[in-house]
Amino acid sequence: MEQKRNIAILGSTGSIGRQTVDIICEYPDRFQAYLLTANSSVDLLVEQAKRLNPKYVIIANEAHYAALCEALKDFPTEVKAGMNAIVEAMADENIDTVVTAMVGYAGLAPTINAIKHNKTIALANKETLVVAGALINELLSHSQSKLYPVDSEHGAIWQCLAGEKHSDIYKLILTASGGPFRTKTIEQLAHVTKADALKHPNWNMGAKITIDSATMMNKGFEVMEAKWLFDVDLDKIEVVVHPQSIVHSMIEFVDGSVKAQLGLPDMRIPIRYALGYPQRLYSDAQRMHVSDYRNLTFEEPDLKKFPMLGLAYEASRAGGNVPCVLNAANEIAVAAFLHDKIGYNDIAETVIKTMQWAPYVAKPTYDDYVNTNIEARRYAETLIK
Ligand code: MG
Numbered sequence: 298m299e300q301k302r303n304i305a306i307l308g309s310t311g312s313i314g315r316q317t318v319d320i321i322c323e324y325p326d327r328f329q330a331y332l333l334t335a336n337s338s339v340d341l342l343v344e345q346a347k348r349l350n351p352k353y354v355i356i357a358n359e360a361h362y363a364a365l366c367e368a369l370k371d372f373p374t375e376v377k378a379g380m381n382a383i384v385e386a387m388a389d390e391n392i393d394t395v396v397t398a399m400v401g402y403a404g405l406a407p408t409i410n411a412i413k414h415n416k417t418i419a420l421a422n423k424e425t426l427v428v429a430g431a432l433i434n435e436l437l438s439h440s441q442s443k444l445y446p447v448d449s450e451h452g453a454i455w456q457c458l459a460g461e462k463h464s465d466i467y468k469l470i471l472t473a474s475g476g477p478f479r480t481k482t483i484e485q486l487a488h489v490t491k492a493d494a495l496k497h498p499n500w501n502m503g504a505k506i507t508i509d510s511a512t513m514m515n516k517g518f519e520v521m522e523a524k525w526l527f528d529v530d531l532d533k534i535e536v537v538v539h540p541q542s543i544v545h546s547m548i549e550f551v552d553g554s555v556k557a558q559l560g561l562p563d564m565r566i567p568i569r570y571a572l573g574y575p576q577r578l579y580s581d582a583q584r585m586h587v588s589d590y591r592n593l594t595f596e597e598p599d600l601k602k603f604p605m606l607g608l609a610y611e612a613s614r615a616g617g618n619v620p621c622v623l624n625a626a627n628e629i630a631v632a633a634f635l636h637d638k639i640g641y642n643d644i645a646e647t648v649i650k651t652m653q654w655a656p657y658v659a660k661p662t663y664d665d666y667v668n669t670n671i672e673a674r675r676y677a678e679t680l681i682k
Pocket of ligand 1: 519
């Protein structure tokens with residue numbers, strides 16, 4: 298048995314973070330939780346620290362630092378606080394793998410530092426590649442760091458690529474469940490509520506990504522994520538709606554052959570693959586019985602009903618800082634929608650107006666991304682009544 302791998306989970310109390318904890322507990326001889334971080338969920342972070350005994354924990358929101366110290370005072374786990382502490386922790390030479398499971402733009406700075414310190418990264422934070430894919434790939438080209446996808450679609454593409462030549466890819470076909478509003482009309486969409494949007498038919502996920510799935514922004518982000526992860530032109534990335542969420546994505550090759558990866562809609566499967574790679578880890582988890590699935594269907598996405606998907610292609614084609622603007626406006630709009638400040642259709646409206654307003658930067662540096670993010674958020678906020 299090789300040495301245990303030390304895992305850092307950034308965002309251990311979120312949906313992907315909790316499921317990564319499940320995988321660490323499933324293979325105690327293989328993995329050790331070394332660092333856990335959370336934004337503000339102190340109680341769950343404390344419970345995880347007591348259970349997994351990590352070297353240290355970091356709470357991003359410093360207001361919770363005292364409570365966290367108090368709760369862990371009789372335990373060997375060290376306690377730190379603040380976003381900077383999370384970024385700096387990526388330099389720790391004992392960390393082998395970083396699972397980036399936090400939500401949104403916040404994933405960018407720690408991921409960059411993890412790449413600089415040659416970590417293996419299991420990327421769940423797709424916004425990192427959406428915002429700054431060009432910069433991330435540039436940094437990766439000068440690093441020993443490896444970036445493995447945790448997203449189910451990209452995990453599927455990664456598996457379909459095993460043993461294949463990149464030049465044999467004809468196109469990537471990303472599947473989308475279509476979310477809770479797939480069968481709604483445009484008229485009905487004007488009146489859907491937060492509660493409706495939070496009811497995802499197949500996947501149990503955090504609030505932000507569930508809303509992004511309802512608008513199909515999530516799929517747009519995944520198109521961009523695929524472009525950077527697999528170095529494939531946007532024109533060769535297609536989205537197909539597959540409501541059963543059993544085929545997680547496909548590759549069509551130049552000879553006309555199509556390869557797909559199937560499985561239950563359970564994020565622990567792609568997490569297990571990313572953490573175990575290049576080995577497949579045996580699991581006693583629930584298995585899929587193929588004969589239970591008699592109707593696997595596929596249809597084209599409706600871009601009139603889901604303008605966010607088209608906006609993602611548009612932003613990606615424009616390049617530069619435009620995807621960063623798109624992401625920033627979307628984060629503000631989704632948060633406002635979750636706080637009942639705007640309606641469902643206002644999400645796309647906010648994003649479109651912010652994209653129209655934002656000054657274009659063709660070749661953004663890291664500081665340009667930081668500024669774009671701040672300014673686009675500020676502008677999007679002014680659109681929220
Ligand atoms: Mg996904």
